[in-house]
Amino acid sequence: MIDFHTHPVLIREFAEKYPDYTRMAREVFQIGNNLQPLETFFLQMDVAGIEKAVLLPIACARARGLAVSSNEQVAELCGMSKRFIGFASVDPLHPGAARELESAVKGMGLKGLKLDAALQDFDLNDSKVFAVYEAASALGIPALIHTGMSWAPGTPLAQGQPLLLEPAIRRFPKLNFVLAHWGWPWVWDANALALKYPNVYLDTSCFYYDGPTEFFQFHFSQQMPITIVERSLRNQVVFGSNYPRVEIKNMVKAIKSLGLTEACLQKILRTNAEKLLGIETQPTR
Amino acid sequence: MIIKLEKIKVQSRKAEEAIDITAHVDELVAKSGVKNGLVNVMTCHTSSGLLVTEGLPCLEEDILTHFARLLPEDENYHHRRYLDFDGRVGFNAETHLKSILGGIQCSFPIEDGKVVRGSRQTIYFMEYDGPLERTYMVQVLGE
Numbered sequence: 476m477i478d479f480h481t482h483p484v485l486i487r488e489f490a491e492k493y494p495d496y497t498r499m500a501r502e503v504f505q506i507g508n509n510l511q512p513l514e515t516f517f518l519q520m521d522v523a524g525i526e527k528a529v530l531l532p533i534a535c536a537r538a539r540g541l542a543v544s545s546n547e548q549v550a551e552l553c554g555m556s557k558r559f560i561g562f563a564s565v566d567p568l569h570p571g572a573a574r575e576l577e578s579a580v581k582g583m584g585l586k587g588l589k590l591d592a593a594l595q596d597f598d599l600n601d602s603k604v605f606a607v608y609e610a611a612s613a614l615g616i617p618a619l620i621h622t623g624m625s626w627a628p629g630t631p632l633a634q635g636q637p638l639l640l641e642p643a644i645r646r647f648p649k650l651n652f653v654l655a656h657w658g659w660p661w662v663w664d665a666n667a668l669a670l671k672y673p674n675v676y677l678d679t680s681c682f683y684y685d686g687p688t689e690f691f692q693f694h695f696s697q698q699m700p701i702t703i704v705e706r707s708l709r710n711q712v713v714f715g716s717n718y719p720r721v722e723i724k725n726m727v728k729a730i731k732s733l734g735l736t737e738a739c740l741q742k743i744l745r746t747n748a749e750k751l752l753g754i755e756t757q758p759t760r
Numbered sequence: 761m762i763i764k765l766e767k768i769k770v771q772s773r774k775a776e777e778a779i780d781i782t783a784h785v786d787e788l789v790a791k792s793g794v795k796n797g798l799v800n801v802m803t804c805h806t807s808s809g810l811l812v813t814e815g816l817p818c819l820e821e822d823i824l825t826h827f828a829r830l831l832p833e834d835e836n837y838h839h840r841r842y843l844d845f846d847g848r849v850g851f852n853a854e855t856h857l858k859s860i861l862g863g864i865q866c867s868f869p870i871e872d873g874k875v876v877r878g879s880r881q882t883i884y885f886m887e888y889d890g891p892l893e894r895t896y897m898v899q900v901l902g903e
Contacts, residue, residue, distance in 0.1 A: 487893075506847035511893050514771060518891035522775050626847045685840045686833065686851040720848050722889075724775060 477560075477748040478520070478528040478723055480619070480655060480680040480715025483544055483552055487512050493548070499541040503594075505628050508719055513555070520558065523716075523723035527558050529748075531589045531619065534564040538596035539629075550583035560752060562587040562619060566595060567603050573610035580614050586752055591621035592639075593630035599639045608643050612650035617676070617751045622665060623656040624683060626720060637664040644672050651751055653713065657681040662694065666703060669711050676751065677708065678715035679730055679743070687721060687729035695733050709739045713748045764792045764900045767804070772890035776828075778820035779885040781896070786875050788898045795873045797902015802865035804897060807855035807889040809862040815882030823886070827858045855889035862886055870902055 483489070484500045487510040500506055520528055530552055532544035542564070549561035563579035565572040567590065579585045588611045592599045599620075611618050622637045637658035644652055651674050658665030659681040669675040682690050695701050704712060716726040730743065749755060766788055770779055781801070789799050803810045813819055837853030866883060869876045885896055 504847065505844075507845065508848070509892075512771070515891060515893055518771075518773055522891055626844070682849060682851075684842050684849060686837075686849075688834070689840070721851070725851065 476523075476525050476714065476727070476744040477752075478523075478525045478716050478718065479653065479713040479748050479751075480678050481528045481530055481718045481723075482720075483516070483530050483549065485510050485719050486516065486552075489548060495541050499543060503535065503539045503541050503627065504543045505626060506719060513552075517556070517558065519718065519723050523727045525723055525727070527560055528718075528723075529560045529562060529587070529619075529715075529752075531562050532564045533589060533591050533594055534566045534569075535591065535595045537566050537568065539594065539627075543594070543627075546579045546583060546585060550579075550585060553584065560587075560754075561585045562589045564589045564591075564595075565607060566597075567601065567607045568597050572603070573606045576607060576610050577614060580616060587616045588618040589620075590618065591625070593621060593625045593632075593634040594627050599634070600642055605643065605646065608647050608650055612647045615753070617651040617653055619653040619655055619678070621656070622654045623659040623661060623681065635661075637661050637668055641668065644668065644675055648672075648674055650674060651676060653678055653751065655680060655715065656717070657694070659683065659694070662698060666699060666708070669708050673711075676711045676713055676747065678713050679726070680715035680717035682717065682721050682726065682729075687725040688732045691729040691733060701733055701735065704733075704743075705735055705739050709742050710747060712743045713751065714744045762792060762794050762797070762900070762902060764788075764794075766898045767895050768898060769893055769895055770885055771893045772808075772885075772887035774887065775890055776824045777887040777890055778823060779887065780815060780882055781885050782815070782877075782883045785883055785898055789870055789875050789900055790873060792900040794870055794900050794902035797870045797900065798867055799870055799875060800865060800867045800897075800899045800901075801883060802897045802899075803859075803885065804895040806859055807852055808864075808894055809859045809886035809888065810865050810896065811862045811884050811886055812866050812881050813884065814880040820884070823862070827861060827888075828854075830861065831857045852889050858886075858888040870900070 536542045553559045553561040563585040565575045653676040716723040831854040839850040839853035
């Protein structure tokens with residue numbers, strides 16, 4: 476199984492190595508949990524049955540003073556374990572952002588693009604962002620874009636509206652967009668985009684109240700029929716936990732509580748991610 | 761009067777786990793130089809615990825199984841809410857309640873430089889929300 480949405484923000488070895496790392500976790504990303512040795516990350520994956528995790532940085536230094544992990548830090552972690560798949564983040568308003576992305580992919584071996592308009596403070600339809608999308612499309616990597624509500628302080632909700640991405644989705648049909656957090660609370664907007672556009676994927680890292688299983692039961696059974704996932708979107712959903720905002724084991728349990736068929740779960744938990752990442756694939760139905 | 765405080769890290773490897781720390785406590789007492797006094801052991805976390813029982817795998821399993829029965833995950837807990845200051849949802853109420861139910865500390869007398877314990881008493885660090893690196897404290901007081 477692959478977790479498509481994790482943030483390496485509480486790793487003690489990095490807190491000891493990089494002076495601003497803890498302040499970034501507390502003040503920019505805003506998370507109160509204790510720092511943990513890297514070993515805990517792997518153990519969290521193990522108990523959840525996760526083999527590989529996508530690590531997401533956010534290049535928000537211009538807007539927030541510090542980046543939420545750098546591309547270099549993500550690449551460093553990927554160098555420590557093949558269980559990590561690193562994404563790159565760039566500031567689209569920074570001159571040379573497209574070249575920076577190309578360098579992170581070709582030079583550091585990072586496998587995707589991560590952007591968060593709310594935390595990075597840019598307009599999703601700024602022409603400068605489109606230059607980054609163009610580069611991502613040319614590189615053949617997926618773009619995981621924050622949509623929905625952000626936990627980070629000072630981030631406006633409006634910049635997380637999934638429909639803001641429609642012009643880019645239409646302009647770059649060969650670029651696969653992964654809408655993080657299922658666009659919550661705009662889940663129907665996210666659904667509509669995924670139904671209409673084959674280059675739109677949704678990640679399951681939405682959890683904002685109650686317990687993970689309760690949240691999923693409401694979101695996927697009452698807010699929308701689970702049949703949308705089972706029948707229409709089965710090839711466009713990837714499992715993401717948003718660890719360490721929630722432990723991976725709880726999110727795996729939640730997705731497995733929905734009564735999806737094994738074939739559909741296999742796609743969500745593994746093969747859709749493999750397809751997006753261009754790694755080993757298994758036959759899909 | 762000697763007062764020594766040690767903070768010990770322990771890495772839990774499962775979601776729930778009973779970790780025998782008896783030998784480590786004995787060792788810290790022996791190193792402390794205290795001949796007669798008291799040793800207190802306490803977890804530093806609110807979703808883990810410290811308890812004393814007979815050191816048998818079957819009892820370890822029973823404790824965790826019956827705590828889960830008494831405090832199921834799918835109960836209606838008020839703690840399950842958006843905690844903006846923490847950047848998380850407080851979805852682990854049952855782990856906090858298990859910590860309260862099983863307790864967070866224990867103490868034993870020290871005599872002639874050794875912990876005085878019943879022959880079957882084993883000290884466990886209880887993980888209710890792992891795997892995590894945890895810390896427990898051992899304070900030795902005496903002469």
